[in-house]
Amino acid sequence: MIKVLLNNQRKILVNMFRTQPKKNYISYFFTLGILTVLLYFLSKGVWAVGESISEPVLNGILSYGFLIIIGIIILLGLPQVFKHLYSATDLGFLFTLPIPTRHIFWVKYLQSFIGIPLLVFVFFVVPMVIYGILIEANLLYYPVMILVLISLNIIGLSLAYLFNLVLIQVVPASKANEFMTAMSVLSGIFVYLMFMIPNLANERPLVEVLLSGLPLFPDWVPVRWASAAVINVASGSMDFLLPFALILLLALLSVLLTSSLVEKGFRTGWIRLSEGGGKKKKKSAIKKSGPKLHHPVIAVGKKEWFAIKRDMREWLVFLPLIFFFIFGIAGFMTGGASLCDLRGPNEISWPIAQAAFLFTFAIFNGQLAASSIAREASSLWVLRVLPLSGKNIAFGKLWISWLIPFALLTVLEVAVGAFLGWTILQFAIGIAMKAVITVGISAIGLWLGTIGAKYNPANPQNRLRFGTAFILFIASYIYLFLALIPYVLLIVPVDAIGFLQDIIQDTDGFIGAIASVVVTLLSWKASSPLIAGIAGGTLMLVISLGVAYMVTIASARKFNKGIEIEMVQETNTKSLFKNKKSGSLY
Amino acid sequence: MEDASIKLTNLAKSYRGQDAVHNLNVDVKKGELFGFLGPNGAGKTTTIKMLTGLLEPTSGSAHINDVDIWKNPIEAKKKIAYVPDQPNLYPKLTGWDYLEFIASVFQVPQEKFQSKAKELLQIFSLTEQANDLIESYSHGMKQKIAICGALVHEPEVLFLDEPTVGLDPKSARSLKNLLRELCDNGMTAFVSTHILEIAEQMCDRVGIILDGKIIALGTMDELRSSGGNLDQSLEDIFLELTGGEDHQALISEITDQGDPK
Secondary structure (H helix, E strand, O other): OHHHHHHHHHHHHHHHHHOOOHHHHHHHHHHHHHHHHHHHHHHHHHHHHHHHOOHHHHHHHHHHHHHHHHHHHHHHHHHHHHHHHHHOOOHHHHOOOOOOHHHHHHHHHHHOOOOHHHHHHHHHHHHHHHHHHHOOOOOOHHHHHHHHHHHHHHHHHHHHHHHHHHHHHHOOHHHHHHHHHHHHHHHHHHHHHHHHHHHHHOOOOHHHHHHOOOOOOOOOOHHHHHHHHHHHHHOOOHHHHHHHHHHHHHHHHHHHHHHHOHHHHHHHHHHHHHHOOOOOOOOOOOOOOOOOOOOHHHHHHHHHHHHHHOOHHHHHHHHHHHHHHHHHHHHHHHOOOOHHHHOOOHHHHHHHHHHHHHHHHHHHHHHHHHHHHHOOHHHHHHHHHOOOOHHHHHHHHHHHHHHHHHHHHHHHHHHHHHHHOOOHHHHHHHHHHHHHHHHHHHHHHHHHHHHOEEEOOOOOOOOEOHHHHHHHHHHHHHHHHHHHHHHHHHOOOOOHHHHHHHHHHHOOHHHHHHHHHHHHHHHHHHHOHHHHHHHHHHHHHHHHHHHHHHHHHHHHHHHHHOOOOEEEOOOOEEEOOOOOOOOOOO | OOOEEEEEEEEEEEEOOEEEEEEEEEEEEOOOEEEEEOOOOOOHHHHHHHHOOOOOOOEEEEEEOOEEOOOOHHHHHOOEEEEOOOOOOOOOOEHHHHHHHHHHHOOOOHHHHHHHHHHHHHHOOOHHHOOOEHHHOOHHHHHHHHHHHHHOOOOOEEEEEOOOOOOOHHHHHHHHHHHHHHHHOOOEEEEEOOOHHHHHHHOOEEEEEEOOEEEEEEOHHHHHHHHOOOOOOHHHHHHHHHOHHHHHHHHHHHHHHHOOO
16 A cells, blocks of 8 residues: 555656746755755865864764764655655545555655655765775675665654654644644754753863864764764774674664554544634633724734734744844853843943844844734734725734834843843833834835745744845845934944044954944044034934834735735635735735 | 716736726716625725726726726725725734724814714724724734724725625625615615625625626626526526536536445
């Protein structure tokens, strides 16, 4: 039966490629080109330094590299595995056929190798073949090395499967939508801890240990077996046999362990997820507080807020921020420093923090606003049929997309500022300035969302077409650069001129040019601070509110004309709109 | 003559040169319950989408109480409500949140909304589920909350696309009774359906569309008399006009041949 299923998959794949629009081939070609270039440079690097790497150093590099294989497959392969196991559209059909569940599982398992595991495999096997040729490795090196890499792929993939199969039994079915989020967070922590093993096992920093040829891991850690097998076989030593056998055995065991959970975790898990919520609230009558009706602009924003508040996946956009802070501080603490070292004169800490916060706003505001368009997905018809003008919708979406990151980051800023001992005036100026500047970023995001919205039910967080996401990234920073002018006039102390002049002397190019502009602006500020302050404030208002208004009106026009959301399907990408001109979902 | 609540003038839609709807000319009077019938792919949903501002006509116009939906969409949309055949609503809103949203958009007074929403939820047996997220609703419940949302602001004109699909018999009956009552009180309803019994029992007038063209239009009596047989049911008329009788004969022939002698 597995053969029949695989044959069916092959036909689907062939037909999928045959029916793809030509532009997809261009993007494949482009991606392949980038990967080839990366692989070329990686291989060239191996060729250049390969011979000078001593065996103990190589042992460390390989062990850590093998750990990366497992880590990447778990982290990036998890969503793929989830899709194969629980959200593939063919499962409902396959489970009605007289096919053993185990057979369906193995086909899905084999399918999972195409993707991240294959990419990781290629990125390791090519440089390692180059290395083998360079050091004139024993002929056995090549098959052993390939089998070791395959084993590590299997171990990583099996762990990704185990995560899915075990967690599906723990997470309540009512939280099915949040399952992926919970798993991403848990796997992120797991992989982080995995990469921390060398830090925990050694007193000294990782790079220092690696270069001095000291073992990164204790001998019992499987990645050490894998590296020992590869290094020993390369030199023709038969000592490779034991670690090689052990790593193969581990791969086999991980597969057996995974397969033992198939019946419970796969089919019943899929059934649990398909059942959906099913939770019954205890006869919760209509709200006692009475209805809360609002102006349409507020109502549109409130609707967005409910969608964000009630879906854990929506908060994923802020996950990098949490990782950045938690792991950043954790890394700082494990590096032997204390939090008090961060404290300094607030004349320095405040402007630096303001710049950091503006940078963070540039990432989140645009993204959140842009994703509010594709959030409508198949419910877009509701807005189209209601007597809402484009302005109502655009401003409704704008205020909430601006307010959420603003509120979150302001809380964070207050905490940081309190710790660093900022003055009340510093708080007030910083928060007010960012409140004004970030409206522009949100408005740009919203407008780009109306142009390049995309909805993928399997990946609901990916809500912008690639090109649009890239333009948003660039546009946010261009806007921020413009906003830097009033920022400098209002915030940076005149004393910073000396420091900036040092930068100009030491650096040229883009950074040097920016520093020159900043010095010029500060010189104006030094000569007439009041005028510079007024000019800065006015310019900031003109730039941010002007940009925000113009771009939001452009978004409103797009809403009036009809928004087009590209609906990504399981095997194909096509627009739901039969009539592109109308831009309606119907 | 009484003004038409819904007026289709040479309304047409084509996709890449293919005509989906040919110059439709239909007037639906105020307070009328109009049944819009036709086989699959005849152009019913396309027509309704053009009437509700979801699809731009290739030519012609659609007026709602004298307001052109494409020239003055906001004004026209203030007068209408629409319930599609597949009500994709906001999954993360509760039923009550959804009604509040709709009422906010239509600026319904708070007290009026409170009583109207409760009444509708009661009629469609949704009171206990009103605070559950829409994502947990069945298809029929989504359909019902969409109907509640459509009626909560007391529209002048209501468009329903296959409203009874997915509804349980009790809710279907409630909807039929409610529609009749609302139309008797002046609301205009434009209902597309496949269930001919409903059309026969409820509708004041019926229009049958085939391949994008109106092939029959009138009251039940008018349709019967035009066919020359006053005992005909709407099903007979429909099958006769849409060619379904030929298919029926073919099916009978096949089953007769398959019968063991």
